[in-house]
Amino acid sequence: MHGRKSGDNWCNKRHTIMISKKSVFRIIFPIAISLGITVLLFWKSFIGMIPFPGNYLIAWYEPWKSETSYARSLGIAHKPVLDDVFRQLYPYKILIKESIQNGSLPLWNPYNGSGMPLLATMHAGFFTPTTLLFLLFTGHAAWTMYIMLQPILFSLGCWWYTRKLGFSRIASVFSIVTFLLSGFAVVRYEFGEYLYVASCLPYILAIIEQYRENTSTKLLFLIPCMVFFMMISGQPQMVLYVLLISGCYALSLCRMERISIFPLGASFLLGMGLSAVQLLPTLELYRNSNMTHSASQFIFDRFLLPIDHFITLFIPNFFGNPATYNFWERKDYVETALYMGMIPIFFVTVLIGKNVLDKRRYVRLFYEIVICLTFLLTLNWPLSRWIYSLPIPIIGTGIPSRFFFLTAFSIAILAGMGFDNFLKGKVPLRKPALMCIGIISIIVIFTLFSASTHVSCLDSVTHNCWLVALRDTTARNIILECVVFGIALFGVWLYKKIGIFAALMIMSIYCFSGLYNANKFLPFSSESRILPSVEVIDRIKQLTVYDRIVGVGDAEIPTNIASYFRFFDPQYYEPLYLKRYGELFSWAKTGDTSKGLTRSDVTFSGWDEGNPIMQKRIARLMQLVSVGNVLYKKEEYHKKQINSGQILWEDDTWIIAKNTSMLPHISVLADSEVIADDDLLLERLFDDSFDPTKTVLIEEPIKGKNETNAKINTDNAVVGIISYKENFLSLRVASPSDGLLVITDNYYPGWRAFVDDKEVKIYRANYAFRAISVPEGEHTIIFTYQPNSITLGSLLSVCTAILIGIFFILRLKK
Template sequence: MILLFAALVWLAAFVIALARRRASDAWRDVLAIGGIGAATAGFFWRLLAGHVWMPAGGGDLAQFLYPTYAFAAEWWRRGIAPLWNPYLFAGAPFVGDPQSGIFYPLNLLTFFIAVPLTFRDLEYLSVLHFFIAGAGMYAFLRWGQWQVEGSKFKVQSSTLEPRTLNLKLARPAALAGALAFEFSDLFITHFGNLNLIAVVSWMSLVVLFYRRAITDRRASFAAIAGVLLALAFFAGHIQSFLFIVLTLVLLAIWQSIDRRRTTDDEDKLSSFILHPSSFLLVVALIAFGLAAPALLPSIEFTQNTVRATYEYEQAAQYSLPPAQLIGLFVPGFFGRGPQNAWGPWDRVEVGYLGVLPLLLAFLALVLRRDAPTRFFGALALIGLALALGGYAILHGWLYQIVPGFGQLRAPARFIVLMDFALATLAAFGFDALLRALPRASEVAFKRIVRAAPWVFLLIALPSGALAYSNLILGQGQDAILFARIANATNALAFFILLFALSVALLIARATRFFRPRAWATLTLALIFFDLFSLGAYVDASTDDPTRVFDHPNAVAFFKSDGSFFRVDPRGTGVDNVWTPDTSILYGIFDVNGDNPLMLAEFDRYWEKMGSRSARAYDLLNAKYLIARKSAPVDRAKFKLAFEDAAFNIHENTRVLPRAFVVHAVRVVPDRASALDAVRADDFDLAQSVVLEIAVSYQPSAISGQPPALSGVEGSAVRIVGYGPNEILLDVDAPSAGVLVLSEVFYPGWRAWVSDLSPSPSPLRRGEKETKVLRANYLFRAVEISAGAQRVRLLYDPGSFKIGAGLFAVTVAVLISWFVWKAKKK
């Protein structure tokens, strides 16, 4: 459905452009963008035809994003923005998790038009973002004004675009760069990381409008760049978002240096207003204001996750090994898909974007030698140096100097900066070859062409001979080793073929063997053949990855229990049958989950509580343990409750309820003391609570006589309403006490208490706010008085409210500004 919607939008644009073809040839560009759409459909033809599933095994798309988005879609369709996720890890912020994508417009559109949301819908959403990346790159190359005004490159009379302005790249060149970027290695490797590729897909358009703000001296373009940058943030991947920000900063530095070198503006005020850094400030302010509802909670949340304390060794995980750089030319040498990948390192992206695009990028550096070419050459080197991560020094410096940089893993993803730059340079090189070269460039090009066949032979003959000799000698060896040799040989042979065809096309251009139109068509065809042959069938499978979620009998058993409880499949050997996020798909509460941004205090509580036999475990309200059939279980505490085909379900006979009242309090001075108290063998968690601040009433002393009323049995607690942001409880307590909830404490939770007595006193009538206390190190508690009362807890984070206010102000300013600009015209 989402792809059909995108096709209709393109069709409407094409019809409008075609109707105005006498005044403009924009219809040709719309048609070219349609060609990118057709190429995207051709690349994913097996998926769109329903023959395969991607990625194979589901990856993060199935195991993490599908359950996450299904949860968000369900509550959005009910008219509620889910700010809190109560189903995983005993509860955690949802609005603060940057990966949730709950405000991303394309996600919201999908949530409402795809009912119910399926895994196929997310596959189609990934495909759509491939197209956005390609179309955005085409626009970036066509309208970024990368041809320097006054350039010596002149449009040939026989070129494809006799009416093209000098500042535009030729359409075939822009198409080549768009295909190279869209189907580059980061996108192919991360098809299943929808949020990652969604953010990167907007990179070209953000940089385009910032560039045009500088070249055209128009703040409105900077405003559009800010809107698009906020849109990218909402897509939900912090690291990719920072890639765009880093590119903008580097572009601003280069444009500032280039501006000082090429202009002499005596008007200091005008010079300041029109300075690249001023436009960057506009982009930053607008992006910050629009993204604030998600950005501010994310900043708060990430400081409370396990990543906040990453050491450098953790931050440098998934660096690009130098030995894998051969993948820039031979992507399958170490196996491109996860099924065939091998080597003594983690599988990472290597930056492949085609053999011919690499040669064209090299030609751009030789033939153009202008400021934009030098900038993108430098950007490619910076991206490569950062992608090496722990293998090079630059990444370590940034870890030490840049705040928050240490919370990001997988430095290899910085390779997207190199791919973005190389795809741009490839378009520059292609464009240069479609134009009449200056004499010096023509001489340099012919020298390269004369040397190319010898370089080809120098590479192809020894490498081919070595590969085939290893293949022949490898027969009879270990089957896995021989398969790797065979795959590497195939990959090398295909590279030799592509290299030969690329050299042949360059020779044809130098000798003018083909007309420009024919040569451009053949060049595009070879790039298409290269990228599609090596990427279209990577990481695909005929097995439905969502079958792992099908457990009708176990789900029916859980649903038959009318109480509030959690399940516990954590570390019990069932991840391959009951995946960590399965519970959220069925509305089952869980102590487990699949999220790299786990709350640090939950992780610490789990690690320090001891075994499941410990009483601290029972506070988690984990009533059912899901474990493989051979898993060791404390039989004195857990009894077999249900047998599924793939696992057993054991009932915790000592589980504590989701909410209960206690009358004894121990006050401790700090968080560490609270955890020690909870773990103490002589502390009765069913009767008492550990708090870090004193309460107003006089509780029973822990060290004295036990309280007259049992904490669990003496009071009645009933949960009457439960949603992602709000909990309603009716409490009837014979005496004042503390309502303890097996709900994770987190800033932003508020509580109100109202009297439910038949004739409440005037002083107690109405709802009164009370403080949410941190109880038993990890959980929430509310002080209550004697009698019948209703307790309402609401997740109402200040960071979100401030962000929503900033969003409203920014939208109002933008609307006012554009209305004023329109009236001024």
């Protein structure tokens, strides 16, 4: 008996060990898969390269284009793509890092655009956990990890979701790989923010599936965390898509299963409340920005797609690739990248007309509907144009082709489902194979016909585009995809003979094809080309101090570069820029507040240099925004001069000259004029008889101002800057009489002013800037950015977090 008992104990221990090994395998396998995909996508990072378009910056943008030995050589940037990374996203990350290290919250960016909100843009991503990477590591190392985390997060979420749907392990891997190698994902990896938002979708869907199985699941409390993570990661358009798709998924599932939707709906609402600290400042900025339907109209002309663009769903790079300088379609490659390849499409067609497992039927139908709707919403036809003509926030101002995120995700799930059915031998494969061969045949016939008949390409800049494309790019890409698909079909045929090895062959050839396209597009650069400092930038920082500088002509400085190097540039790039500031630039360039408004850029470029009236307006605009120095290319100096005075510095390539008519960044003026009407105010502001160095225009009378002293001279007033930080400005002012302290920083809700610790009203001055009333004598003046939207948002977020905690504890007790 004793021996039998010992044997039973040994068997139990062995069984426990086997279960333990299975559990460990279930944990390690998806992690290993996610790490493996990441290594394959970003292998260059392991040999010291950074996922950053630095070569593009060096070869195409000033001052690096003229300053570095690399740019002066015959070499050219291999991949001229993703300039938003160095024009906006990376500078924001570094500005946030340095702001925190200097002891201040990154609420305001004083360096570009005469001061703009920073945290409220959402692109900054201050609240994301990845901010810790930038605090702990150097900028380029943190950026590399920030980019490489995306496929890992998505892989784990998609693994969880597809396994909840009953996919086999290899089918789950196929779904993961299909999305991560899709065109939508590949072209957006190095932006960072898109895939972080996209990664939340499979986690939310998996939680919804868990709720279907067990309505008392405690995992519901993860939904508010997912919603919060999306909100703080950036890209409100992507956030909206995730909320829409997950909300519809939850509604359809709950209706089908006849279970309550209330707990799920409450979880999403709690997530919105938890996100208030980001959401309220962003909504405040949205109301004050130029993000309007009229300003976004050109987007629908450019990004609603012709029917022939959908060829790229099947044939990657059918129209070429900008990274290899052979893209010949006028549409934006990054925003319209759709390709999935023939192999996933084949496994999607496997499901057509076939009954799948009952557990998956509603899933298949749901994603089939999503694919159809996203195609209809991105196609250029009357219904889509009517929908986007409606003044719906985000939808009416966003880029339609970003719906391809939902297309790619839906195809990835359906492809995994079809692959799973194929592995289980539940579907005939002849008809799907013939269908896909027919698709390729139609594409080939269409291409040959277009080339032979010289069909014009309304969206191309290339003469005889079809013929050129057939010779240079299209034929090669069609042949490559046909070879890949042919090998995959051979693997399908072999499956009954060699089983899992054939399945692995299919997946391997698809990975080869997808990684080939990813490697073709994704730019990598050495550390030395990540926004390197050059002599002219060092001189700019040395000479400008608190004045602003503008590059004229070919010396134009890329927008938001000043935020990285910490000097002051009145130009700015951000979709949520302050509308009133943009209107000032528009009026200077066109004589109208709306004609010159752009969707994302506020710059001095785009005006008629041969028009003397426009030249005067631009000179006045430079004066109003306190441009103290102007950067010129030496060969352009004599023909591009605007109010240029003393040359402060020059070398063989550059000249930095003093602007002779600058309005100081901070000054005390005695005279003011009250003009409430915007048009009249702008006309007066740009009138030749008006001198902004003597008089300031305001929109309401100054409270308590003694009109008899309005003309008292304040020329001897002295302004000393004690401290100028992102959210804080401290001054020492000595004025012989009462006056108005004018600061050429943007007027915006949340700024508060104190004269000797007594709060005073801030007036909007010169259409877009700030002014306060200052009594005579010596005073300490403080401006501090303390927006109510941040305060209220923080309070709502904290209260929601407490509420979630209470609900969670009560659920645990049950």
